[in-house]
Amino acid sequence: MRHLLTDTNFRRLFTGRLVTNAGDSLYYVAAMWLVWELTHDPFYSGVAGFLTMGPSALQFLFGPLVDRWPLRRVLIGTQAFQAVLVLAIPLAAYTGHLSVWVVLAVMPLLALANQLVYPAQSAALPRIVDQADLVDANSAFSLAYQGVDLVFNAAAGAVVALAGAVALYAVDSLTFVAAALLFAGVHIPVAADEQPTAGTDGAGDPPADVAATDGGESSADDDAATGTVDDATTGTAPDGYLADLRAGLTVLRGSFLVLVLAGAAVVNFASGATMASLPAFADTVGGAGAYGTLMAGFAAGNLGGALVASRLDHLPFGKLNVAVFAVNGTLVAAAAVAATAGAPLLVVVALFALAFIPVGVGNVLLSSVVQAAVPESKLGRVSSLVGSASQFAIPFGTLAGGAVAGAFGPVAAIYVLAGAALLLAAYWLAVPALRTLPPVGDIDTLD
Template sequence: MHSVFRNRAFARLFAGRLITNAGDSVYAVAAMWLAFELGGSSFYTGLAGFLTMFPQTLQFLVGPFVDRWRLRRVLVATQVAQAILVLTIPLAAATGRLSVWVVLVVMPVVSLLNQFVYPAQQAALPRIVDRDELVEANSAFSFAYQGVDFAFTALGGVLVALVGAVSLYLVDSVTFAAAALVFLTVRVPAAEKSAEKSDDGDGGVTTAVDDYLTRLREGIRYVRGSVLVWLLAASLVVNFTVGTTMAVLPAYANANGGPDAYGFMLAGIVGGLLVGSLAATPLKRFSLASLSVAGFAFGGVAWLAAVAVGWFPATVGLFFVAWIPVGATNVIFAAMIQSVVPEDLMGRVASVNASASAGAMPVGALLGGIAGDSVGSGAVVTCAGFGFVFLSLYWLAHPLLRGLSTVEDIEGERYGLARPPRAESSESF
């Protein structure tokens, strides 16, 4: 993995992600706990989760912009906007106007701005690193996300207990600003254009809108006609599980100790994702099918054991183990997509994938919050564990998924990942 860091553009992009993820990790703990504290029940954390996750379902709409705009500008602008926005919470607290509804308004707007960041980073990676380095680059990016999240979610729970959730919004604002400065130094080459030529437009509004819609449809058509649509079905199960779990986790942790317990439980989950992402490079020699079937079966058993064990340290440790397969498969699937999808489609495909797979998260969060108040947080977390077991059986039963090879041997044409015919469009957009 060390070789990819010799690439200056990648190293700077990685550094920016480290900084912004540190602030985001602390913010996520502070925001969910503040919603729970001000609202007083799992319903409000479920609603907070729904409002935060719902903008992810709209990410497909930003794909055409990401494929057209300069990626550095996208990264810098989103960081600056979020730095300003999160300051509204400390301001509301200082003026005596802070309520759970202020928190619930800010959370989805911050999340909406963040929807530009993921496809921009996904589109940047294949432009700045070689194809044979994509797994290593994605593994490093997952470390930037999961590793920092592991440390700072645990720290966030402790800091909430010590200084209060509102103070952590100030920390997040500073990290957004620092990340913007780092992203300013990143140079990302323009995407390689496809062989198809597009018509020259007159630059008018109608032409620009038509071109945007054409490009949007192209990204959706690419995903719909490939194996990615079946991968998305699997992602829906995982994300529904994530949504329900995150909605009741504050209440579940509160029964086991309070905000510090919440931080440690989040750290356990994120730690598993971290170890899985670091294990992706040696695991890439195995087929995608084998990793998914065995990994999610193992994760499901560990998850159910975490709920049943009845001893908090063991619960954290088993949650850690349960999320290792998720971390590994996330990295390897991202590398698979980047290795076969044409560069000038990458932003759209990444955003369509993210939007479609994220659709189950807000639904899971909302239903999980309601169920948590009705039947208890422990019952909801237990049911979520069966989602992983189901996912293993789904991969085993589906003939196309069951035959997926290693990421380096994937045949794009066999799985519908060749470039689709491109409709006429304008360059004015």
């Protein structure tokens, strides 16, 4: 993994990912706690979760745009937009107009911007690293995501406890500015499966319109900057957009990825319910600091899984996932029992952290499976379809979790998550097309 950091493009993209994730962590903890602080009602926590997670179900709509627009500009533009928007909360507080409705209005707009960021990063990664390095690269990205969450979730909880949630929004704006500057230095080549054959363009260089249609960089990128009308601007016409969307669906249709997503919907619903109940649970055991600690526990488990994922990529992916979800469900159930019994907060956090180590492994390997199985020129739209399909149940889970926490207490949603994970393990075991999936390196490219 260390050799990847010697590549300037990867290093800048990776560092930008670190800073972006830091901003997301600060924002999420601040927003969810601010909603709870303003209302003390778990129902509103559920609504906040729905508005934050809901746009992820629309990610598939952004995939064709990611494949057509210059990826570097997508990354820079989204960070700049978020840097400005997040300042609405400190401004509202300063002018005396802060309310839960202002916070709820900002949340989905920031989340919508992120639906471009992560597919763009996923589409860029196979273009700047060799396929043999994809698992290591995805492990590094997952480490960035979970490692930053581990540190900044805990730090955010501490800052909220000391200075209040509004202060975090101002800091968050600076992280988005820093990420935009880092992404500005990344060069993303044309997709390999869109490269013209030798002699196509005289000297063998890719013609300008290739980069414009698949998100790479070429002279079309420069033309777009000066206002020249070419495929960079006309390629997003409705007919072309819908054709790209259909092409992504065609890749997925009938593949094993559809079965993967069907099972993920159930456990993601339960995960959303758990996330919505955590502010109410944390308030009973220690307040904002406890909330940050719980969120850090989730991140610690995923981080541990990301650390070991590259050492497990030789194992059959199907059987590994059976073990992943069985262990996760068992340990989440243990955490729920501990919480019900009044165990110390650190015991509950430790059980959560252990429960999500196998999930961290599975997430890294699944990203590598998608990148290995999908042609590069379609990766943006397919990644966004996969993201939407796997995430669409989470916002509805958060709404249900808020209602369940209000009616039965916040621990009830944790029991639901445990049961869903165990059901998912049984599902992977029962479906031959999933159970028999080979190691990541042996996955064939989909047509």
